[in-house]
Amino acid sequence: MFAYVARQPIMDSDQNVFAYELLFRDGQNNCFPDIQPDEATSKILANNHLTLGLEDIACHKRSFINFHREALLNDFTSLLDPEHVVVELVETVPATDDVLAACQKIKNQGYKLALDDYSFDPRWDKFLPLVDIVKVDTYLSDYQTIAAKVEQLQRNNITLLAEKVETHDAFHSFKDLGFDLFQGFFFAKPEIVKQRNLPTSKLALIELMKESAGSVFSFERVNAILERDVGLSYMLLRFINNPTVNKRQEITSLRHALNYMGEIELKKFISILALARLGDEKPTELLHMSLVRAKFCELLSHACYDKDNPPKGFLVGLFSLLDALLSQNLPEVVNKLPIDLEIKQALLNQPGRLNNYLAIAKAFESANWLKLIRLSKDIGIEQKMLHHLFNQAILWGNGVRQTVSPHYPRSQVFA
Incomplete structure (x- = not known):
């Protein structure tokens, strides 16, 4: 029953992930489903409430889970x-x-309580002394109304969370107003202040991505680029020695790593490492989303029996947030990469199978279940399989992110 779940990041004021809100496909309004309390059901919930553990889905951070009346009263x-x-x-x-x-x-049992879609309705006043976090829907109330109420909520030691923050301007406005947490996909959009050239170091990484994305692959050229970047070489060795990637033998040198991985896998991993370095000044969640998208699109490509070398699905997912990572328009970034026309078309949201794969990944991120149902029919893959593949992608993305970004910030705890 609970195998189908999406997640959305909740960011702090530094654009680090504080928690994830989990959204269930089964159950009204993506809530923890209302079911009758009995011993058998309780055991099922306790042992199998999710295909993945909460810690896997939420990357060992807190999970925000919606509850309806019956689930609250029945002590679920x-x-x-x-x-x-x-x-x-x-x-x-x-x-x-x-x-x-x-x-x-x-x-009293030690849980934190959050009030969702708070619109300053007086009926909730008696709940506020118990509430730790108030989620203000920025679309339901105008900015002036929200600003007038902020001080009152802060006096009650309530943490303020702004929902549906979709632009950087909105993020900065509500941050200045005193909000602590933010939910929305503003961080996944480019913040372009003015057109500027990429610094030389990042151009070198783009060059490395060209090598890994091109149809002709040169081990010598890749080795030469990596040898000039000690940090990138270290990351590659660390990455390949990760048990989620390599369970057979320890890699001892850069050349050993190149030979061991082989062309297809090496192309993917070099792209990941270059992308991680390109986005080193951006929210880590951008890289994480790119990794999950990449693995999901690759797995979906295999499920659809695509025969691409290198795997086009993987590159489509991995490069899908390049505009946000580089703060440049996506068409300009894409044109710098000598990648397959089909990949370019998918990244630019033109119709095709790869664009469908990317659209499914985005549907999971936004918990757009109706769109997921439609796309599932379009590509001929059952929804259950899609959820299974997305779960696999989450696990893979968690392991890889921890390797390429070992200082990924842990969840903060508000008093």
């Missing part, structure tokens, strides 16, 4: 670890005394 929160879960009350939950009593019990 107790099946989840209060150290890793924030209990989120959706706006459709009635503000009744029995729900208030349930929230008090949940709070």
Whole structure:
């Protein structure tokens, strides 16, 4: 029942991931489903509430999970670890005394409480002393109304989270207003202040990506580029020695790594490392999303029996956020890479099979289940298989991210 879940990052003011909101395909409004409490059901929930553990899906950060009235009253929160879960009350939950009593019990059990889509309705006033985080939907209330209420919420030691933040301007506006957390995909869009040339170091990385994305691959050329960058060489060795990548033998030298991996895998991994270095001043979540997209599109390409060398699906997913990583328009960035025309067309949102793969990945990120159903039919792959492949991509992306970005920030804990 709970195998189907999407996640959306919740960022702090430094654009580091604080937590993930988990969104279930089954259940009203992406909530923890309302079901009758009995011993058998409780055991199923406790042992199998997700195909992946919460810690795998949320990268060992906190998980925000929506709860309806019945799930709150039936104490289903107790099946989840209060150290890793924030209990989120959706706006459709009635503000009744029995729900208030349930929230008090949940709070006493050590859980953090969040109020979703808060629109400053007085019916929630009696809940505010119990609430740790208020999620303000920036589309439901105008900026002036929100600004007038911020100080009152802050006096109650409530952490403020701005939802549906889709632009960098909105992020900075609500950050200046006193918001601590932000949810929306503003960080995945380019913030272009003025047109500027890429620095020489990043041009070299683009050159490396050209080598890995091209149809003719030169080990000598790649080796020469890597030898000039000690940090990149170290990252490659560290990456290949990761147990999620290599379980057979230890790689001891750069040349050994190149020979061991072989052309196809090496093309992918070099692209990952170059991308990681290109985005070293950007939110780590951008690289993480790129990795998950890349692996998912590759797995989906295999499931559809595509025969591409190098795997086009992988490169489409990996390069899909280059505009945000480089703060440049995507067409300009794509034109610098001598990649296959089909890959370019997919990155530029032109119709085709690769664009469908990328669209499915984006549907998972936004929990757009209706679009996922339609695209599943279009490519002839069952939804259950798509969820399975996306779960695999999440696990792979977690392992790779920790390798190329060992100082990935841990979740903060608000008092």
